[in-house]
Amino acid sequence: MGRIVVQNLGKAYRQYPTRWSRLAEWMLPGGPRHTLKWVLRDIGFTVEPGEAVGLIGINGAGKSTLLKLITGTTLPTTGGVHMEGRVAALLELGMGFHPDFTGRQNVFMAGQLLGMTVEEIQHLMPQIEAFAEIGDYMDQPVRVYSSGMQMRVAFSVATARRPDILIVDEALSVGDAYFQHKSFDRIRSFRRHGTTLLLVSHDKQAIQSLCDRAILLDGGRLARQGPPEEIMDFYNAMIAERENETVRLNATPEGKVQTVSGTGEATVADIALLDETGQRVEVVDVGSEVTLAVTVAARAHIPRMVLGYMIKDRLGQPMYGTNTHLKELPLQDVAAGEEVTYRFRFPMNLGPGTYSVATAIVSTETHLVNNYEWRDLALVFTVVNMRRPYFEGSAWLDPVIDIERT
Structure with missing residues (x-):
């Protein structure tokens, strides 16, 4: 079983004021002539056997450097990493591939770097070729490959046999949708x-569907770790905070952590799910008509106000979302102290399960321009199936079936 232990990990690079300072430091007395530029500092966490952990952060947060330190391709300045088990890593796209060698030749080289013998690679080659699905290109030089083809070969050889530890960087993001599905199916199979x-991924759905825990890096430090939905919500709020807004964390009665961000110039004063009679409900039957009622209180003058909502499943994956900008119903010149009640009517065509509603009060279709308030877990409700035939899935898409026999 694979285990990763990261302790007090840090990485710094030397910076010299001039190109001659490096030589002077080597040749002349007088001590260091450089300063240290820290890329990572005080990183510590443990990934237990069989656990899946997602690593997120904006570009430049130190994610790729951390993976290089963990896999041993870069040496740390402080701390260390201890790993148990056989490791397969897919970091920079095509890392280690020689452009003048064929895909097949590169498979032999990459496989040996992963600890396989030539006989093992020969035995696994048909499986690698079948999974990569690049046909005759396997015997063409890698320099003629597209980035997606390189990723297909690299992923296929890295996962030709199930590793104890699998480390994957953003490389999968360059693949086409079909191969991404194949790749994630293989990763799920390994997890089982x-x-x-x-x-490492910016794909919120991948993190929330595959991972047990998420770690957020910010400015080279471990900013937060916890359940994937909570960390992804905090990450989105943190991006909005770059625009000088605030992020607040509130504990809900259910024990979850609710992320609220924004300037606070407008806020959701009340939110409820109503049945056909107008009564508040927390449990809804599949397919029944409901109304999502949201009351917004303006605390300052809002030149243009847009309200959006997103329904998410228990893993935080979006089921449906829209806003009044997309529906061409924005409000102009909302005065301070004014309250506005929105009512969204729709059939609850979701499958049985627990869902949450996130709300956003903005000025356009995105919260990155004017984020007055972004509120996750604003409402939690449950869908049950009391009247419909049994079905699988997250949506009620009951078909009309026509069968013709000849």
Whole structure:
């Protein structure tokens, strides 16, 4: 079983004021002539056997450097990493591939770097070729490959046998949708058999569907770790905070952490799910008509106000979302002290399960321009199936079936 232990990990690079300062430091007395530029500092966490952890952060947060330190391709300045088990890593796209060698030749080289013998690679080659699906290109030089083809070959050889630890960087993002589905299916299969996973991705759905826990890096430090939905909500709020807004964390009665961000110039004063009679409900039957009622209180003059909502499943994956900008119903010149009640009517065509509603009060279709308030877990409700035939899935898409026999 694979286990990763990261302790007090840090990475710094030397910076010299001039190109001659490096030589002077080597040749002349007088001590260091450089300053240290810290890329990572005081990083510590443990990934237990069989656990899947997602690593997120804006570009430049130190994610790729951390993976290089963990895999040993870069040496740390402080701290260390201890890993147990066989490791397969897919970091920079095509890392280690020689452009003048064929895909097949590169498979042999990459496989040996992963600890396989030539005989093992020969035995696995048909499986690698079948999974990569690049046909005759396997015997063409890698320099003629597209980025997606390189990723197909690199992923296929890295996962030709199930590792104890699988580390995947953003490389999968360059692949087409079909191969991404194949790749994530293979990762899920590895997880079911006990592989430990460390995944770097900006894909919110990938993090929330694959991972047990998420770690947020910010400015080279470990900013926060916890359940994937909570960390992804905090990450989105943190991006909005770059525009000089605030992020607040509130504990809900259910024990979850609710993220609220924005300037606070407008806020959701009340939110409720209503049945056909106008009564507040927390449990809804599949397919029944409901109304999502949201009351917004303006605390300052809002030149243009847009309200949006997103319904998410228990893993935080979006089921449906819209806003009054997309529906061409924005409000102009909302005065301070004014309250506005929105009512969204729709059939609850979701499958049985627990869902939450996130709300956003903005000025356009995005919260990155004027984020007055972004509120996750604004409402939690449950959908049950009391009147419909049994079905699988997250949506009620009951078909009319026509069968013709000849």
